[in-house]
């Protein structure tokens with residue numbers, strides 16, 4: 001049976017950097033409040049004519065520059081995790097199949113918000129293990145600034161735009177381990193983006209087509225759920241948490257990461273984050289954090305890396321990757 005090996009990684013952010021001072025200019029907030037409550041110092045926003053597929057193309061260019069030996073010929077599937085596609089149809093994955101000239105590739109968008117990149121890795125592993133596909137591009141990419149409510153001071157400073165991408169290939173041994181997936185669907189009303197229906201479970205939705213969240217409820221759910229799942233995921237991979245070299249949770253808020261570490265006793269200095277420089281980039285946040293860890297030389301060959309994505313749904317997924 002073939003196994004899944006993550007062989008290359010890349011990322012991209014738009015040009016326009018947004019500091020906390022930007023929010024001070026039109027909201028009752030301060031840099032001090034934003035940094036102390038979220039850890040975020042900067043994030044990047046796309047221009048009005050710049051979309052998720054554009055960031056994905058830049059992320060691929062970055063992957064190819066970082067790994068010049070990588071050849072995209074033979075990519076047979078493109079998975080794109082996003083809640084901010086250029087448009088609902090065609091999918092971002094189909095746009096990329098065209099833009100990247102990958103004639104043999106199937107194309108599918110995955111819709112699982114901040115858990116989406118981890119879910120897409122689970123899918124890529126499944127397709128490779130099933131023997132139906134051998135070379136898969138997995139993107140986590142968002143333009144959250146396009147669905148941000150800039151009148152909501154409790155959420156608008158959180159979100160950023162970015163794309164991350166990894167190449168997952170079939171080989172004998174693989175390096176993508178056992179996975180977890182799950183959801184707490186009853187938490188749907190706590191984090192949503194309105195669409196067609198005007199209610200969830202009898203609760204009226206704010207129909208403003210921007211992200212609406214109950215920050216405190218999401219915060220508590222994230223800390224409790226991720227802290228509960230970490231040892232379960234480690235055990236599924238035959239490991240204890242002491243044997244995990246790097247923990248890469250979704251970068252929703254630095255305080256969530258700190259709270260998870262407090263709860264589990266996992267050392268904060270063995271976590272990788274992308275929240276401080278890039279904000280909450282939803283499904284892009286894990287590949288961004290991992291890429292930074294790799295290019296800064298923190299992540300070494302053979303390191304056991306636990307990733308766990310969590311967010312809107314509410315949903316979560318994770319796996320353990322042995323680097324190299």
Ligand SMILES: CC(C)(COP(=O)(O)OP(=O)(O)OC[C@H]1O[C@@H](n2cnc3c(N)ncnc32)[C@H](O)[C@@H]1OP(=O)(O)O)[C@@H](O)C(=O)NCCC(=O)NCCS
Pocket residue numbers: 028029030033034037038114153154155157191213214215216218219252253280310311312
């Ligand atoms: C959004 C979040 C940063 C808010 O932090 P918090 O510590 O929970 O803050 P609260 O909402 O309790 O607000 C505390 C106070 O700060 C105020 N406040 C809120 N936003 C503010 C801002 N941008 N600037 C200044 N003050 C602000 C509130 O009005 C409140 O004031 P009050 O005590 O007088 O009522 C935090 O709840 C969070 O990050 N939650 C998770 C959100 C998330 O990650 N979502 C995506 C999941 S994938």
